[in-house]
Amino acid sequence: MADLTEKSTAEKKREDLVAKVLAVSDLVQYQDGTVASRMIVFKTAGTITLFAxxxxxxxxxxxxxxxxxxxxxxxxxxxxIEGAPFTVRTGEMIILPANKPHAVQARQRFKMTLTMIRE
Known part of the structure:
Protein backbone atom coordinates (compact mmCIF):
# COMPACT_ATOMS: atom_id res chain seq x y z
CA MET A 1 0.00 0.00 0.00
CA ALA A 2 2.88 2.40 0.78
CA ASP A 3 4.23 1.99 -2.77
CA LEU A 4 0.91 3.17 -4.22
CA THR A 5 0.90 6.20 -1.93
CA GLU A 6 4.50 7.09 -2.84
CA LYS A 7 3.75 6.72 -6.55
CA SER A 8 0.64 8.85 -6.25
CA THR A 9 2.63 11.55 -4.45
CA ALA A 10 5.35 11.53 -7.14
CA GLU A 11 2.77 11.64 -9.91
CA LYS A 12 0.98 14.48 -8.15
CA LYS A 13 4.21 16.51 -7.96
CA ARG A 14 4.74 16.06 -11.70
CA GLU A 15 1.11 16.94 -12.42
CA ASP A 16 1.54 20.16 -10.45
CA LEU A 17 4.01 21.31 -13.12
CA VAL A 18 1.63 20.85 -16.06
CA ALA A 19 0.18 23.88 -17.88
CA LYS A 20 2.27 26.37 -15.91
CA VAL A 21 5.09 28.68 -16.85
CA LEU A 22 8.13 27.30 -15.03
CA ALA A 23 11.48 28.90 -14.25
CA VAL A 24 13.95 26.09 -14.97
CA SER A 25 16.48 27.48 -12.47
CA ASP A 26 13.90 27.22 -9.67
CA LEU A 27 12.99 23.56 -10.26
CA VAL A 28 16.23 22.07 -8.89
CA GLN A 29 18.58 23.71 -6.40
CA TYR A 30 22.30 23.42 -5.84
CA GLN A 31 23.34 21.38 -2.81
CA ASP A 32 26.84 21.54 -1.36
CA GLY A 33 29.04 18.58 -2.27
CA THR A 34 26.53 16.63 -4.34
CA VAL A 35 24.42 16.28 -7.48
CA ALA A 36 20.72 17.02 -7.06
CA SER A 37 18.14 15.87 -9.60
CA ARG A 38 14.45 16.20 -10.29
CA MET A 39 12.52 14.25 -12.89
CA ILE A 40 9.82 16.44 -14.39
CA VAL A 41 8.57 14.16 -17.20
CA PHE A 42 8.45 10.38 -17.14
CA LYS A 43 6.71 8.85 -20.15
CA THR A 44 7.06 5.70 -22.22
CA ALA A 45 8.54 7.82 -25.04
CA GLY A 46 11.18 9.40 -22.80
CA THR A 47 12.11 11.40 -19.73
CA ILE A 48 13.20 14.91 -18.83
CA THR A 49 15.34 15.29 -15.73
CA LEU A 50 16.90 18.44 -14.27
CA PHE A 51 20.26 18.25 -12.51
CA ALA A 52 22.22 20.67 -10.33
CA ILE A 81 31.86 10.74 -25.03
CA GLU A 82 33.89 7.60 -25.76
CA GLY A 83 36.90 9.41 -24.29
CA ALA A 84 36.52 12.51 -26.51
CA PRO A 85 36.45 15.70 -24.39
CA PHE A 86 33.91 18.50 -24.79
CA THR A 87 33.20 21.62 -22.75
CA VAL A 88 29.58 22.78 -22.54
CA ARG A 89 28.39 26.15 -21.24
CA THR A 90 25.14 27.95 -20.48
CA GLY A 91 22.88 27.89 -23.53
CA GLU A 92 24.70 25.00 -25.23
CA MET A 93 23.68 21.40 -25.76
CA ILE A 94 25.28 18.11 -26.71
CA ILE A 95 23.71 14.85 -27.86
CA LEU A 96 24.86 11.79 -25.94
CA PRO A 97 24.53 8.84 -28.34
CA ALA A 98 22.93 5.58 -27.28
CA ASN A 99 25.23 2.82 -26.06
CA LYS A 100 28.33 5.05 -26.03
CA PRO A 101 30.14 5.62 -22.71
CA HIS A 102 29.93 9.19 -21.47
CA ALA A 103 30.60 11.16 -18.28
CA VAL A 104 29.89 14.66 -16.93
CA GLN A 105 32.08 16.72 -14.58
CA ALA A 106 31.14 20.19 -13.32
CA ARG A 107 33.90 22.80 -13.73
CA GLN A 108 31.82 25.12 -11.54
CA ARG A 109 28.28 24.92 -10.22
CA PHE A 110 26.35 23.63 -13.18
CA LYS A 111 22.71 22.92 -14.06
CA MET A 112 21.47 20.86 -16.96
CA THR A 113 18.33 19.41 -18.44
CA LEU A 114 18.68 15.83 -19.66
CA THR A 115 16.10 14.75 -22.23
CA MET A 116 16.16 11.02 -22.97
CA ILE A 117 14.33 9.82 -26.05
CA ARG A 118 13.36 6.17 -26.21
CA GLU A 119 12.83 4.34 -29.48
Missing part, protein backbone atom coordinates in the same frame (compact mmCIF):
# COMPACT_ATOMS: atom_id res chain seq x y z
CA UNK A 53 25.90 19.81 -9.76
CA UNK A 54 28.04 21.42 -7.12
CA UNK A 55 31.49 22.47 -8.38
CA UNK A 56 33.70 19.43 -8.94
CA UNK A 57 30.83 16.94 -8.79
CA UNK A 58 29.93 14.67 -11.69
CA UNK A 59 28.42 11.54 -13.14
CA UNK A 60 30.96 8.77 -13.68
CA UNK A 61 31.32 7.11 -17.05
CA UNK A 62 28.27 5.10 -18.02
CA UNK A 63 26.12 4.40 -21.07
CA UNK A 64 22.39 4.38 -21.73
CA UNK A 65 20.36 2.44 -24.27
CA UNK A 66 18.84 5.62 -25.74
CA UNK A 67 20.04 8.95 -27.12
CA UNK A 68 19.98 11.80 -24.61
CA UNK A 69 20.21 15.55 -25.08
CA UNK A 70 22.15 17.42 -22.40
CA UNK A 71 21.22 21.13 -22.34
CA UNK A 72 23.17 23.46 -20.07
CA UNK A 73 20.95 25.92 -18.20
CA UNK A 74 23.64 27.36 -15.91
CA UNK A 75 27.41 27.11 -15.56
CA UNK A 76 30.00 25.01 -17.32
CA UNK A 77 30.98 21.33 -17.41
CA UNK A 78 33.27 18.86 -19.10
CA UNK A 79 31.61 16.01 -20.98
CA UNK A 80 33.38 13.00 -22.41
Missing amino acids: FDAGEGLSEHSAPYDAILTVTDGEADVT
Whole structure:
Protein backbone atom coordinates (compact mmCIF):
# COMPACT_ATOMS: atom_id res chain seq x y z
CA MET A 1 0.00 0.00 0.00
CA ALA A 2 2.88 2.40 0.78
CA ASP A 3 4.23 1.99 -2.77
CA LEU A 4 0.91 3.17 -4.22
CA THR A 5 0.90 6.20 -1.93
CA GLU A 6 4.50 7.09 -2.84
CA LYS A 7 3.75 6.72 -6.55
CA SER A 8 0.64 8.85 -6.25
CA THR A 9 2.63 11.55 -4.45
CA ALA A 10 5.35 11.53 -7.14
CA GLU A 11 2.77 11.64 -9.91
CA LYS A 12 0.98 14.48 -8.15
CA LYS A 13 4.21 16.51 -7.96
CA ARG A 14 4.74 16.06 -11.70
CA GLU A 15 1.11 16.94 -12.42
CA ASP A 16 1.54 20.16 -10.45
CA LEU A 17 4.01 21.31 -13.12
CA VAL A 18 1.63 20.85 -16.06
CA ALA A 19 0.18 23.88 -17.88
CA LYS A 20 2.27 26.37 -15.91
CA VAL A 21 5.09 28.68 -16.85
CA LEU A 22 8.13 27.30 -15.03
CA ALA A 23 11.48 28.90 -14.25
CA VAL A 24 13.95 26.09 -14.97
CA SER A 25 16.48 27.48 -12.47
CA ASP A 26 13.90 27.22 -9.67
CA LEU A 27 12.99 23.56 -10.26
CA VAL A 28 16.23 22.07 -8.89
CA GLN A 29 18.58 23.71 -6.40
CA TYR A 30 22.30 23.42 -5.84
CA GLN A 31 23.34 21.38 -2.81
CA ASP A 32 26.84 21.54 -1.36
CA GLY A 33 29.04 18.58 -2.27
CA THR A 34 26.53 16.63 -4.34
CA VAL A 35 24.42 16.28 -7.48
CA ALA A 36 20.72 17.02 -7.06
CA SER A 37 18.14 15.87 -9.60
CA ARG A 38 14.45 16.20 -10.29
CA MET A 39 12.52 14.25 -12.89
CA ILE A 40 9.82 16.44 -14.39
CA VAL A 41 8.57 14.16 -17.20
CA PHE A 42 8.45 10.38 -17.14
CA LYS A 43 6.71 8.85 -20.15
CA THR A 44 7.06 5.70 -22.22
CA ALA A 45 8.54 7.82 -25.04
CA GLY A 46 11.18 9.40 -22.80
CA THR A 47 12.11 11.40 -19.73
CA ILE A 48 13.20 14.91 -18.83
CA THR A 49 15.34 15.29 -15.73
CA LEU A 50 16.90 18.44 -14.27
CA PHE A 51 20.26 18.25 -12.51
CA ALA A 52 22.22 20.67 -10.33
CA PHE A 53 25.90 19.81 -9.76
CA ASP A 54 28.04 21.42 -7.12
CA ALA A 55 31.49 22.47 -8.38
CA GLY A 56 33.70 19.43 -8.94
CA GLU A 57 30.83 16.94 -8.79
CA GLY A 58 29.93 14.67 -11.69
CA LEU A 59 28.42 11.54 -13.14
CA SER A 60 30.96 8.77 -13.68
CA GLU A 61 31.32 7.11 -17.05
CA HIS A 62 28.27 5.10 -18.02
CA SER A 63 26.12 4.40 -21.07
CA ALA A 64 22.39 4.38 -21.73
CA PRO A 65 20.36 2.44 -24.27
CA TYR A 66 18.84 5.62 -25.74
CA ASP A 67 20.04 8.95 -27.12
CA ALA A 68 19.98 11.80 -24.61
CA ILE A 69 20.21 15.55 -25.08
CA LEU A 70 22.15 17.42 -22.40
CA THR A 71 21.22 21.13 -22.34
CA VAL A 72 23.17 23.46 -20.07
CA THR A 73 20.95 25.92 -18.20
CA ASP A 74 23.64 27.36 -15.91
CA GLY A 75 27.41 27.11 -15.56
CA GLU A 76 30.00 25.01 -17.32
CA ALA A 77 30.98 21.33 -17.41
CA ASP A 78 33.27 18.86 -19.10
CA VAL A 79 31.61 16.01 -20.98
CA THR A 80 33.38 13.00 -22.41
CA ILE A 81 31.86 10.74 -25.03
CA GLU A 82 33.89 7.60 -25.76
CA GLY A 83 36.90 9.41 -24.29
CA ALA A 84 36.52 12.51 -26.51
CA PRO A 85 36.45 15.70 -24.39
CA PHE A 86 33.91 18.50 -24.79
CA THR A 87 33.20 21.62 -22.75
CA VAL A 88 29.58 22.78 -22.54
CA ARG A 89 28.39 26.15 -21.24
CA THR A 90 25.14 27.95 -20.48
CA GLY A 91 22.88 27.89 -23.53
CA GLU A 92 24.70 25.00 -25.23
CA MET A 93 23.68 21.40 -25.76
CA ILE A 94 25.28 18.11 -26.71
CA ILE A 95 23.71 14.85 -27.86
CA LEU A 96 24.86 11.79 -25.94
CA PRO A 97 24.53 8.84 -28.34
CA ALA A 98 22.93 5.58 -27.28
CA ASN A 99 25.23 2.82 -26.06
CA LYS A 100 28.33 5.05 -26.03
CA PRO A 101 30.14 5.62 -22.71
CA HIS A 102 29.93 9.19 -21.47
CA ALA A 103 30.60 11.16 -18.28
CA VAL A 104 29.89 14.66 -16.93
CA GLN A 105 32.08 16.72 -14.58
CA ALA A 106 31.14 20.19 -13.32
CA ARG A 107 33.90 22.80 -13.73
CA GLN A 108 31.82 25.12 -11.54
CA ARG A 109 28.28 24.92 -10.22
CA PHE A 110 26.35 23.63 -13.18
CA LYS A 111 22.71 22.92 -14.06
CA MET A 112 21.47 20.86 -16.96
CA THR A 113 18.33 19.41 -18.44
CA LEU A 114 18.68 15.83 -19.66
CA THR A 115 16.10 14.75 -22.23
CA MET A 116 16.16 11.02 -22.97
CA ILE A 117 14.33 9.82 -26.05
CA ARG A 118 13.36 6.17 -26.21
CA GLU A 119 12.83 4.34 -29.48
